[in-house]
Amino acid sequence: MEMIKLGQTKIEVSELCLGTDSIGSKIDHETSFQIMDFYRERGGNFIDTANFYASWLPGCRGGESESMIGAWLTERGNRDQMVIASKVAFDYPGCDGGLSAAEIERECEKSLKRLRTDRIDLYYAHRDDFATPLEETMAVFDRLIRAGKVRVIGASNLNVWRIAEANSISQANDWARYSVVEQRHTYLRPRHGANFDPQICITEDLKDFAIKRGVTLIAYSILLRGAYTRDDRPIPTHYAGPDAEQRIAALRHVAKEVGATLNQVIITWMRQGEPVVIPIIAGSRIQQLQENIEALNLKLTEQQMVTLNTAGNPDVRESWLR
Numbered sequence: 001m002e003m004i005k006l007g008q009t010k011i012e013v014s015e016l017c018l019g020t021d022s023i024g025s026k027i028d029h030e031t032s033f034q035i036m037d038f039y040r041e042r043g044g045n046f047i048d049t050a051n052f053y054a055s056w057l058p059g060c061r062g063g064e065s066e067s068m069i070g071a072w073l074t075e076r077g078n079r080d081q082m083v084i085a086s087k088v089a090f091d092y093p094g095c096d097g098g099l100s101a102a103e104i105e106r107e108c109e110k111s112l113k114r115l116r117t118d119r120i121d122l123y124y125a126h127r128d129d130f131a132t133p134l135e136e137t138m139a140v141f142d143r144l145i146r147a148g149k150v151r152v153i154g155a156s157n158l159n160v161w162r163i164a165e166a167n168s169i170s171q172a173n174d175w176a177r178y179s180v181v182e183q184r185h186t187y188l189r190p191r192h193g194a195n196f197d198p199q200i201c202i203t204e205d206l207k208d209f210a211i212k213r214g215v216t217l218i219a220y221s222i223l224l225r226g227a228y229t230r231d232d233r234p235i236p237t238h239y240a241g242p243d244a245e246q247r248i249a250a251l252r253h254v255a256k257e258v259g260a261t262l263n264q265v266i267i268t269w270m271r272q273g274e275p276v277v278i279p280i281i282a283g284s285r286i287q288q289l290q291e292n293i294e295a296l297n298l299k300l301t302e303q304q305m306v307t308l309n310t311a312g313n314p315d316v317r318e319s320w321l322r
Contacts, residue, residue: 001043001045018280025060040082047085049086051090051110084122085124085154086124101140108123125156138175154180183220186239189247246311250312
């Protein structure tokens, strides 16, 4: 895999990130190791987790994903070859959530222990906390970086104006700034007024911000948990409608032209966009992961990108439909 720099930092990550919200919970120990091995053997070095994964599942209390990753890193002896991202802000048993200094410092220590490491390469604010001053949040992130416990910070599920405000505060105080933003993003466009709370989508404003400020964008929920390809998983109502129908038609047209799956075209569309978006891929089986990684062999033409980007726009006549 090709490497991409995180923001304006020196940290380089692979062009596909491995999502692990089900690692160590829905996915058992043996399969979890197989998935991470498979990803690593194909050049991947970027693993995404969070402190509360997977507390929403029966029998889980949070920390299961971090603990499984920590066990894998220790057994494989490859910590220095991997870039590990984790997150803080959501509540789970034993954690009140939020972005106060005390909460961030406490959760950082817990994540370090579960990951069996001395530093988190990329540490995200996982959701906004309007009850805590931005100055307090950014100051504690900076202290963790100066202490060597965190290398780079990022924002996830924050509005672009809050990210810009936080970075302005950090710049004024010579503190570390958010170099990465991870948001919900897929090929289909959300319907007007769609509310994903507490999740926030990548917007055109955020893309412009990323280009102008040298911030790296990372996308989760890119394949809508199989909705593009599985008959038993309809397109979520947040996306459904005439626009979605036209964009899916364009997606199928391009996939047929290049001889690839819909999922592979979506991944390639993100990688070839402006700005480049790093997709988070995942899967409970090796075959799913393999399909996603094989998207790296695909290259879309300029015309195919135009077809995908303009599908559903009322002022564009799709000549490929005629």
